[in-house]
Amino acid sequence: MEKVKVEARNIELSYGTTKVLRDISLTVEPGEFFALLGPSGSGKSTLLRLIAGFNQHQSGQLLVGGRDMTGIPPWKRNVGMVFQNYALWPHMTVLENVAFGLQERRLPRAEVRSRAEAALEMVGLTGFGARRPNQLSGGQQQRVALARTLAIEPQVLLLDEPLSNLDAKLRVSMRREILRLHRRLGVTTIFVTHDQEEAMTICDRIAVLDQGVIQQIGTPVELYDRPANRFVAQFVGSVNLYEGALARARGGWAFRSPSLGECFLPESFAAAERERVEIAFRPHAVSLDAPTSPDAMQMTGAIEAGEFLGEFMRYEIRVNEALVVADQPHLRGTEPLPRGTAVRLAVPPSEIRLIA
Amino acid sequence: MIVAIALAIAAFLVAFLVFPVATVVYTAFASGAGGFTFSHFESFFGISLMRESFWNSLYVAGMSVLFASLIAIPLAYFTVRFRFRGALLIQTLGVLPLIMPPFVGAVAMQLIFGRSGSVNLLLQEHAGFTIPFMQGLNGVIFVESLHYFPFILLNLVVSLQNIDGAMEESAQNLGASGWRLFRKIVFPLAMPGYVAGASLVFVKVFDDLGTPLVLGATNMLAPQAYLRITSVGIEDPIGYVISVIMIAFSVAALWFSARILKGRDYATLQRGGTSLARRSLTRWQSVAAYAWITVVLLLVLSPHLGILLLSFSKVWSFSVLPEGFTLAHYQTVFTQSPRMIGNTLLYCGLAALLDVVIGTAIAYIILRTKLPGRQLLDWTASAALAIPGVVLGIGYLRAFRGLELPFVDGAFTAGWIALMLAYAVRRLPYALRSCMAALQQMHVSLEEAAENLGATKATTIQRIVVPLMAGGILAGFVTSFITAAVELSATIVLSSSATTAPMSYGIYLYMQSIAGRGPGAALGVLAVVIVGVGTYASHRLLQMRSNAVRPEALEAKM
Numbered sequence A: 001m002e003k004v005k006v007e008a009r010n011i012e013l014s015y016g017t018t019k020v021l022r023d024i025s026l027t028v029e030p031g032e033f034f035a036l037l038g039p040s041g042s043g044k045s046t047l048l049r050l051i052a053g054f055n056q057h058q059s060g061q062l063l064v065g066g067r068d069m070t071g072i073p074p075w076k077r078n079v080g081m082v083f084q085n086y087a088l089w090p091h092m093t094v095l096e097n098v099a100f101g102l103q104e105r106r107l108p109r110a111e112v113r114s115r116a117e118a119a120l121e122m123v124g125l126t127g128f129g130a131r132r133p134n135q136l137s138g139g140q141q142q143r144v145a146l147a148r149t150l151a152i153e154p155q156v157l158l159l160d161e162p163l164s165n166l167d168a169k170l171r172v173s174m175r176r177e178i179l180r181l182h183r184r185l186g187v188t189t190i191f192v193t194h195d196q197e198e199a200m201t202i203c204d205r206i207a208v209l210d211q212g213v214i215q216q217i218g219t220p221v222e223l224y225d226r227p228a229n230r231f232v233a234q235f236v237g238s239v240n241l242y243e244g245a246l247a248r249a250r251g252g253w254a255f256r257s258p259s260l261g262e263c264f265l266p267e268s269f270a271a272a273e274r275e276r277v278e279i280a281f282r283p284h285a286v287s288l289d290a291p292t293s294p295d296a297m298q299m300t301g302a303i304e305a306g307e308f309l310g311e312f313m314r315y316e317i318r319v320n321e322a323l324v325v326a327d328q329p330h331l332r333g334t335e336p337l338p339r340g341t342a343v344r345l346a347v348p349p350s351e352i353r354l355i356a
Numbered sequence B: 001m002i003v004a005i006a007l008a009i010a011a012f013l014v015a016f017l018v019f020p021v022a023t024v025v026y027t028a029f030a031s032g033a034g035g036f037t038f039s040h041f042e043s044f045f046g047i048s049l050m051r052e053s054f055w056n057s058l059y060v061a062g063m064s065v066l067f068a069s070l071i072a073i074p075l076a077y078f079t080v081r082f083r084f085r086g087a088l089l090i091q092t093l094g095v096l097p098l099i100m101p102p103f104v105g106a107v108a109m110q111l112i113f114g115r116s117g118s119v120n121l122l123l124q125e126h127a128g129f130t131i132p133f134m135q136g137l138n139g140v141i142f143v144e145s146l147h148y149f150p151f152i153l154l155n156l157v158v159s160l161q162n163i164d165g166a167m168e169e170s171a172q173n174l175g176a177s178g179w180r181l182f183r184k185i186v187f188p189l190a191m192p193g194y195v196a197g198a199s200l201v202f203v204k205v206f207d208d209l210g211t212p213l214v215l216g217a218t219n220m221l222a223p224q225a226y227l228r229i230t231s232v233g234i235e236d237p238i239g240y241v242i243s244v245i246m247i248a249f250s251v252a253a254l255w256f257s258a259r260i261l262k263g264r265d266y267a268t269l270q271r272g273g274t275s276l277a278r279r280s281l282t283r284w285q286s287v288a289a290y291a292w293i294t295v296v297l298l299l300v301l302s303p304h305l306g307i308l309l310l311s312f313s314k315v316w317s318f319s320v321l322p323e324g325f326t327l328a329h330y331q332t333v334f335t336q337s338p339r340m341i342g343n344t345l346l347y348c349g350l351a352a353l354l355d356v357v358i359g360t361a362i363a364y365i366i367l368r369t370k371l372p373g374r375q376l377l378d379w380t381a382s383a384a385l386a387i388p389g390v391v392l393g394i395g396y397l398r399a400f401r402g403l404e405l406p407f408v409d410g411a412f413t414a415g416w417i418a419l420m421l422a423y424a425v426r427r428l429p430y431a432l433r434s435c436m437a438a439l440q441q442m443h444v445s446l447e448e449a450a451e452n453l454g455a456t457k458a459t460t461i462q463r464i465v466v467p468l469m470a471g472g473i474l475a476g477f478v479t480s481f482i483t484a485a486v487e488l489s490a491t492i493v494l495s496s497s498a499t500t501a502p503m504s505y506g507i508y509l510y511m512q513s514i515a516g517r518g519p520g521a522a523l524g525v526l527a528v529v530i531v532g533v534g535t536y537a538s539h540r541l542l543q544m545r546s547n548a549v550r551p552e553a554l555e556a557k558m
Helices: A044-052 A094-104 A109-122 A138-151 A168-185 A196-202 A220-225 A230-235 B002-029 B039-046 B048-081 B086-099 B102-113 B118-126 B137-161 B165-173 B178-207 B210-215 B221-232 B237-261 B283-312 B328-336 B338-368 B374-386 B389-399 B416-440 B444-452 B457-485 B489-494 B503-511 B517-548 B550-557
Strands: A006-015 A018-028 A033-037 A059-064 A079-082 A156-160 A188-193 A205-210 A213-218 A240-249 A252-257 A261-265 A274-281 A297-308 A312-319 A322-329 A342-347 A353-355 B313-315 B323-325
Touching: A006 A044, A018 A044, A018 A059, A018 A213, A033 A044, A033 A196, A044 A059, A044 A079, A044 A156, A044 A188, A079 A138, A079 B165, A094 A109, A094 A138, A109 A138, A138 A168, A168 A196, A188 A196, A196 A220, A205 A220, A205 A230, A213 A220, A213 A230, A230 A240, A230 A274, A230 A353, A240 A322, A261 A297, A297 A322, A312 A342, B002 B039, B002 B237, B002 B338, B002 B374, B002 B389, B002 B416, B039 B048, B039 B237, B048 B086, B048 B137, B048 B178, B048 B221, B048 B237, B048 B283, B086 B137, B086 B283, B086 B517, B102 B118, B102 B137, B102 B210, B102 B283, B102 B503, B102 B517, B137 B178, B137 B210, B137 B283, B165 B178, B178 B221, B178 B237, B178 B389, B210 B221, B210 B489, B210 B503, B221 B237, B221 B389, B221 B489, B237 B374, B237 B389, B283 B313, B283 B328, B283 B517, B328 B338, B328 B517, B338 B374, B338 B416, B338 B457, B338 B503, B338 B517, B374 B416, B389 B416, B389 B489, B416 B457, B416 B489, B444 B457, B457 B517, B489 B503, B503 B517
Parallel strands: A033 A188, A033 A205, A079 A156, A156 A188
Antiparallel strands: A006 A018, A006 A059, A205 A213, A240 A252, A240 A274, A252 A261, A274 A353, A297 A312, A297 A342, A312 A322, B313 B323
16 A cells, blocks of 8 residues: 655634634654544544545645645545544445445445455454444444445545544553554554543654644654643643742752742753743652752642552642642552651652743 | 223223224124124125225325425425525425315315316416316325325434434545435435335325315225215225225334334434534525425415415306405304314313323333333324224224213214214324323433432322423323314214314315305314414424423433
8 A cells, every 4th residue: 555645734724713723734654643632622623524525724735645635525535534433324234334435436346345355354353244333332333434444445544533432441452453453554544532641552643732723743752751832741641830930049940939939950950040931740750758869859748638549649749839749659568648748849850841 | 009090091092992993803804693704805805996996095195105205305305405594494394284184275276276276277378288186086196295295304304314424424435425425325324214204194195084085086995984884884894894904004004114213223413423514505506496495385385375265265166366255254154163163172172181191191101110011001002093083983983883971962973072082092192202202301310309309209290290291291282182173084984963073074064065165265274273373382382391301301311
């Protein structure tokens, strides 16, 4: 299969006066597994449907395999989409569903059959062809929907929240299944999801969308380690975020925050004073009662609440007016710290990110 | 308590539905000596008029379905597919025919479309040819398909609207478009709705007695059954044979549609899903759509206009429009037959009351109790759908012959109580559906909350269930009332004197003579006004209910 590139250039789309997509530019490399991640209403599904041809942009350009898609109807795009609710036709059998796209391509009967059966085999549903969709479980329906789309050998595969209708366990196994199919076929794939874990675990790169605007594009690690803004920091993983001013003090830096109070950071932490800035650090970067190190940002507080999550304890710690979330790895036999325990917190400066 | 109520309902259904129908079936198969025989069926098919009637009934019902489909399918498609103002017109189209019974409009249709009716007179004068719209069976087909197409329209619109837009989009995504998309995806998905509507039209037309009688097309099954029983006598087996055949076809048609619907709940629209995408009409599509709607609207309105004109006309024959207008017919109606209007209100009101009481009780027993055999109540009550009015009437005549009622003079079958009970039995399925729907929408937790706070079952029903069902119960009452008000099949069979007859029978009697057409039309207009007001009221009630109860029910589910 020829791998193609998908390119959006300054795409704008609005319904009436509501702007749904604003100046969307992104490039999905040939064969890449790319995620559109965002909360509901962020425009991610709209963008996917635009690539499939169900929405029309008012300005900008959409290129699939270098070809401008403007004005090309959905049925001529050869861009396969798997719908959120699968959209399997209840009046057709599984095989008829999978064969549909091939029949629409006017392929000879024998080829339609063999390719439809091959597609079913690929998703592990050989022998299910004669059944009706409503006789299948949710996971099987999902596989049929995948087979139906893959049967036509689309140049791009679009997945619209494909796992959202499955239960948690099935979601993980289906996720691996989709990844396996992608590795095998190598088709350029765009995956829409609101679940950051889903996006991070299977996708090569992720575009985070909010309110119709791309917030950041990057690999999962880049997004996690270097979030471009407050939204990305909060949306991808958990984060502690505090607003304040950064000023020189004691040969290093002082971060003064109305909620957190005053904390000190080493000289290497920043380059210039800032009137208004936010610092962000992940809960697992906080250590409790660590030996005092002059480099680390230090705070004192008291345990306000604790949640036991198995792998770790998640504490909420009151530091002045602020609450700091700290994850502590759980080892066998350790007891959770009781509410009210006074603790000293330390965060290494390398784990702290300044967000404008 | 519940058991006593269930038994009382069962006794009512057995006495006034099962027993009369069983009597009809028994009589059709009983030999003179009391044994089982097919000889009555043999003699039925031995009479050439009967064979002709049999085929005619099938032909008329089939053709009515065909023409009703031709009218309804484009209208349904316009409504669902396109964004345009005509959709409101189409909705009106869907209701207008239903507020006037077909036999009322039949005479007016003859004056407009008959051999020497307005349209053919104009055609003859300007184009030199005529179209035999109303000739023989054509007239029945024409009137019936114009009257009953809304059943297909309404069902089809609902099932089209319930198709998830993703069903269509996924087909487009895989390369389908245009006519192939409609033929392979959209129409098959809407098929259950179409079949439900079409089989209903088939049954209604097959069973209709009034329209063929008024149009003089007596070579059909329903009129033959009626004529046999009334002219040859209640002992004549042919009438019962015809009744059994009519029941068989009704049951077969309803069974067929139930079978098609079973396991094919294609209502695929899920919560949060969007229905089929609506497109804007291009200029030419819009011209075509409005042209079709206008034609259908004119056709649909013609019986209404015709009957209105007729009720005000001095003379109307062999002319495009009446010659001279008068109010005399209304005067005639009000002096001659004010009792009929009162009778209709009384019979239909009582029948509808009985229906909603029984309907509410059955709905509660089925949805809220675990009473063994409770489904039987639903099935029996709903089975009335498959029993043609003329058959039920004949069944009453046969089953209750010789039965005298205390306190009332005369035989049971000659009095109005039999007629009222026949109305109640025939309209019970409608009221029952309405009550069931109302109770289904109500989450059981609303009742559990009351019980949790100390209310007994009886108090809960009285203070929670019935008030919340009120909208549905009222809508059921109105539906039963208005459909009973224009019922003619059982009415003709069971009405014996002008003093106890309801309006529908009065219209029929008037329409028998040329001189009576004017007053008949006037009485028809009054019936249409009553039914129209009732329909509007039930529509409003349903709207109020969906506004008032739905949000609660939804929240309760979440």
